[in-house]
Structure formats: C-alpha cells, structure tokens
Amino acid sequence: EFVYRDKPYAIRITDVVCYPQAYAAAATMLHTLMDDPKAVVLDIGGFTADYLLLKNGKADLTSCDSLENGVILLYNKIRSRGNSELDLLLDESDVDAILAGRKTSYPAEAVRLVERLAQEFVNDLFSTLRERMLDLRYSKVVFVGGGAILLRRQIEASGKVGTPLFVTNINANAAGFEYLYRLETAGR
Numbered sequence: 001e002f003v004y005r006d007k008p009y010a011i012r013i014t015d016v017v018c019y020p021q022a023y024a025a026a027a028t029m030l031h032t033l034m035d036d037p038k039a040v041v042l043d044i045g046g047f048t049a050d051y052l053l054l055k056n057g058k059a060d061l062t063s064c065d066s067l068e069n070g071v072i073l074l075y076n077k078i079r080s081r082g083n084s085e086l087d088l089l090l091d092e093s094d095v096d097a098i099l100a101g102r103k104t105s106y107p108a109e110a111v112r113l114v115e116r117l118a119q120e121f122v123n124d125l126f127s128t129l130r131e132r133m134l135d136l137r138y139s140k141v142v143f144v145g146g147g148a149i150l151l152r153r154q155i156e157a158s159g160k161v162g163t164p165l166f167v168t169n170i171n172a173n174a175a176g177f178e179y180l181y182r183l184e185t186a187g188r
Contacts, residue, residue, distance in 0.1 A: 017181055020064050022050040024176030025144035025167050032140075032165075033057045039140040042129075044147030046070045049125055053134065067128060071147040074121045078114055086110055099150055115154075122154040126161070136161045144172055 001010045019027075022043035033039045034057035043050040047070040053063035075092050082088040088110055097104050098114040126136060140163040143155060148166060155164055169175065 015185075017184060019177065019180055020052050020059055020061060022052045022064070022144060023059055024174075024180060025172035026054075026142040027176035027180045028172070029142055029165060029167065030054075030057045033142070036140055038138075039142065040129075040134055040136060041142045041144065042148065043145040044069075044071065044125075044143065044151065045145045046072050046147070049147070051129060051132075051134065063132075063134070065132070067125075069121075069125050069128065071121075071150060074118060077121070078117050081117060082110060082113060086113065090114070096150060099153070101153075118151055119154045119157065122151055122158050123160070126158060138162050140165055142167060146170075 001008065003009070022041045025043060026041040033054055036054070037056060039054040039057075041052045041054060047068070048066045049069040050066045051064060053060040075095055078095050079090055082090040086107075086109060088106070090106075090110070094104065094106065095114055098106065098111050099118055104111070129136060137160060141161050142165045143149075143152075144167040148155065149168055152166060155161060
C-alpha cells in the first residue's frame with residue numbers, strides 16, 4: 001500500500017512466474033521450434049549475450065548462460081581502433097549507421113574497419129558458444145535483441161549458423177512474457 005499524488009493505492013500480487021533470460025523474446029516463435037531436437041536462442045544486448053538451448057521447443061536450463069559479449073564491447077573496440085588507426089572519433093550512432101548500411105561521410109577505410117571488427121566480434125561470439133558445446137551450424141538459432149538486429153548482416157555472412165531466425169520486434173520481450181504467462185495460466 002502506498003500513496004502517490006495524494007491518492008491511496010493497494011497492490012496485491014497473487015502470482016509470479018519466472019522465465020530464463022532470452023526465452024521470452026523467442027516465445028512467439030516456439031511453435032516453429034517444437035519439432036526441432038535442438039535450437040538455440042541468442043539475445044545479443046548492450047552488455048551481454050545470453051543464450052539458451054531449446055530441446056523440442058522446451059528450455060534446457062542446464063545449457064544457458066549470460067556472456068559478457070555485448071555490443072558495447074564492440075563499440076569500444078571500434079572507437080579505440082578508429083582513433084588509433086585512422087584518427088577518427090566514431091561514436092555509437094556512427095557505428096550503427098555504418099553497420100545499417102546507411103550513407104555516411106566517413107571514408108571507405110573507416111567503413112571497412114567497422115565492418116571487419118563487427119565480423120570479428122560475431123565470429124568470436126560464435127566460437128565462444130562452440131567452446132560451450134553449442135554447434136550453431138546444425139540447428140535453428142533464434143536471434144533477439146538490438147545487437148542481433150544491428151549485426152544481422154555479419155551473422156548471416158559468418159557461415160556459422162545453420163538456420164538463423166531473427167526476432168525484430170523491439171517489444172518482443174514484453175509480448176513474449178505475456179504469451180508465456182497466458183499459455184501457463186490457460187489451464188487453471
């Protein structure tokens with residue numbers, strides 16, 4: 001109970017449900033993964049890349065983790081290398097524009113540097129996942145998060161993902177949590 005702007009409120013929470021990181025945003029695609037023995041959900045965000053293995057559409061909680069491989073690391077590396085190698089001061093919006101293929105006033109060598117470092121970032125992330133016994137070449141991989149959308153060209157060009165599926169809805173987590181909750185409570 002609390003008062004906000006002179007109006008009393010009372011909130012009673014009667015039910016709580018918890019889902020693994022990265023699962024909610026991919027939830028609306030689960031119906032397409034039910035017949036797949038293995039699929040991977042990979043949420044590439046700002047600070048982390050979270051993965052979750054699905055077996056026949058169900059989360060395998062023994063194979064999920066959060067890696068400190070978010071796109072902020074990529075931005076920092078690009079900013080540092082752009083400054084040291086090309087005497088350029090690139091910020092996140094510059095990098096985003098280049099990776100999105102939008103026209104910029106930066107020289108071709110800057111564009112090549114950004115794209116090369118982005119490809120290396122994606123390849124390193126996929127190598128890390130392989131070290132964790134996730135072979136992305138022979139399974140569907142559901143990519144979610146702003147980083148996955150930003151790096152879509154590099155992901156598709158990597159040759160390391162069998163069937164990449166992209167969730168491009170920026171509100172996918174909220175929609176997924178609602179979907180999962182409705183599924184879970186439908187039988188009550």
